[in-house]
Amino acid sequence: MFVLRREETYEFPVDAKVPNARIPGQHVVHRFHAVFRSLPVERSRALLKAADQAQLRGEQWTGDKDMMREVLAGWRDGEVKGEDGQDLPFTEENLEAMLDNPFALAALTEAYRRSISGEQVQARKRGN
DSSP states (O other), X not given: OOOOOSSOEEEEEEEEEEEOSSSTTOEEEEEEXXXXXXXXXXXXXXXXXXXXXXHHTTOOOOOHHHHHHHHEEEEOTTXXXXXXXXXXXXXXXXXXXXXXXXXXHHHHHHHHHHHHHTOOOOOOOTTO
């Protein structure tokens, strides 16, 4: 049964590809689950259209941080760690740190796009 809610959040996997410090030219994939807000259709379309138009013009889109501030409502507890290995809760400060990381920002933007397009996500083995 489909339940229509005015405000809804949902979890979606995010695969952040980070350069491997030990093997130049390779990446390590770190998965965590973002909690996204379900925006009205017209708002989601407007955000993604702006990104697509910038790409078509060959420009760097600078609205990705603003979009994430609007759609990212959190992340699953225990899946995002600080440099000290401690869990990082979803706070305004940690959100800004996440959005300042180019690998995390790119992965979040792609995950949001996949989440609203209905694209299937491949299962990944734990430990990455």
